[in-house]
Amino acid sequence: MGDISHLLKSHIHEAKAYNPTAILRMLYDQRPDYARLMGNELPYGISPQARQAIIDELDRAHLYPDSSYHDLKQALSTYTGFPDTHIVVGNGSTQFIDGLYCGFINPGDAVLFVPPDYGPYRIRLTIYNGEAQLAPRSPPDYGWKIDHVLDAITSATKMIVIISPNNPVGNCIPEKEMRRLLDRDLLIVVDEAYYEFAETTLAHLVHKYPNLIVTRTMAKAFGFAGLRLGYALTNANLAEYLSKAMHHFPVNRITAKAAIAALGDASYLEYVKKEIKSGREYLVSALNALPDVQTYPSHTNFVLTKFLGPSANSYDIAQHLVEEGIIVRDYTGKAGLEGQFVRITVGTQEQNRACVKAIEHALSH
Numbered sequence: 001m002g003d004i005s006h007l008l009k010s011h012i013h014e015a016k017a018y019n020p021t022a023i024l025r026m027l028y029d030q031r032p033d034y035a036r037l038m039g040n041e042l043p044y045g046i047s048p049q050a051r052q053a054i055i056d057e058l059d060r061a062h063l064y065p066d067s068s069y070h071d072l073k074q075a076l077s078t079y080t081g082f083p084d085t086h087i088v089v090g091n092g093s094t095q096f097i098d099g100l101y102c103g104f105i106n107p108g109d110a111v112l113f114v115p116p117d118y119g120p121y122r123i124r125l126t127i128y129n130g131e132a133q134l135a136p137r138s139p140p141d142y143g144w145k146i147d148h149v150l151d152a153i154t155s156a157t158k159m160i161v162i163i164s165p166n167n168p169v170g171n172c173i174p175e176k177e178m179r180r181l182l183d184r185d186l187l188i189v190v191d192e193a194y195y196e197f198a199e200t201t202l203a204h205l206v207h208k209y210p211n212l213i214v215t216r217t218m219a220k221a222f223g224f225a226g227l228r229l230g231y232a233l234t235n236a237n238l239a240e241y242l243s244k245a246m247h248h249f250p251v252n253r254i255t256a257k258a259a260i261a262a263l264g265d266a267s268y269l270e271y272v273k274k275e276i277k278s279g280r281e282y283l284v285s286a287l288n289a290l291p292d293v294q295t296y297p298s299h300t301n302f303v304l305t306k307f308l309g310p311s312a313n314s315y316d317i318a319q320h321l322v323e324e325g326i327i328v329r330d331y332t333g334k335a336g337l338e339g340q341f342v343r344i345t346v347g348t349q350e351q352n353r354a355c356v357k358a359i360e361h362a363l364s365h
Helices: 025-030 047-061 070-080 093-104 120-127 146-152 176-181 203-207 234-247 251-263 265-289 316-325 348-362
Strands: 087-090 110-113 130-134 157-163 185-190 212-217 230-233 292-294 301-308 338-343
Touching: 047 251, 070 087, 070 251, 087 093, 087 234, 087 338, 093 157, 093 185, 093 230, 093 234, 110 120, 110 301, 120 130, 157 176, 176 185, 176 203, 203 212, 265 292, 265 301, 265 348, 316 338, 316 348
Parallel strands: 110 130, 110 157, 157 185, 185 212
Antiparallel strands: 087 230, 212 230, 292 301, 301 338
């Protein structure tokens, strides 16, 4: 076959692929007993009501879903308190990254990020020929320095993306600081993937600020990481516009039915939130009790842990944990972070205790 490189778009050909689990895929397949404390997945599985809804819907899997997603939007409306006209649904909240860029970013437009943050936003921006601007937060606390963000805005800036609660630090942006950003004539996107664990939101600001879009996912607290269901909250005009930039049939009918059931299963959600909060508090306390270890306060289902010892190496520690059947995410070298880090998903209580013990063992060698 001949060379077809001239048919490729160079900016897409040169873009990075997001594949954080490639190295560990063999472990996933061969050792399902390993504790998966690297992907911020829910260790308890989906709601029993959602599971039954999936079974009940299988006989209709050959049919297209309702393209209006009326029932799903009604369930989300009840859950969020927003009118269904203010809700857009998608194939996980990550689909909104493409939807937002498709709908708002022209070649040469800039999107401002505040690292450390969620990498796929910058990876996908390359596909749309947008420019990334960075206003990093400062160690050691990685708090929100909004003056730095405002100073980074240029004439090319069209959008600011805020991850709150933040991934990987776990902290939330204060509302008063958020309002300072919203006063600018820019599109402001707030990713609230971990909203249920934080129990705080900025979504109510949608009613005052026409330039705000809040995205959420059911991958975390509801355990839908494999089912893929996300949604956006914004004003009715932006919701209608954004829906045009999204794919047709973005949510399959089985996931839609499962989501409706899960959103109505309040007791299971409360159980999950209680267990995750307890496990998170244990991890922060137990890890901070270890010598030369700093674990950041978190409003999510994960904790960011920094190793302070002069010879500490996060890669070696992560590899030691794999040898003990525990997989965490090595975060050293990620944009905006200075030092040796791993990010640890809150697992079951047994997994959390095993993880602390394994880290203690790794540090003693």
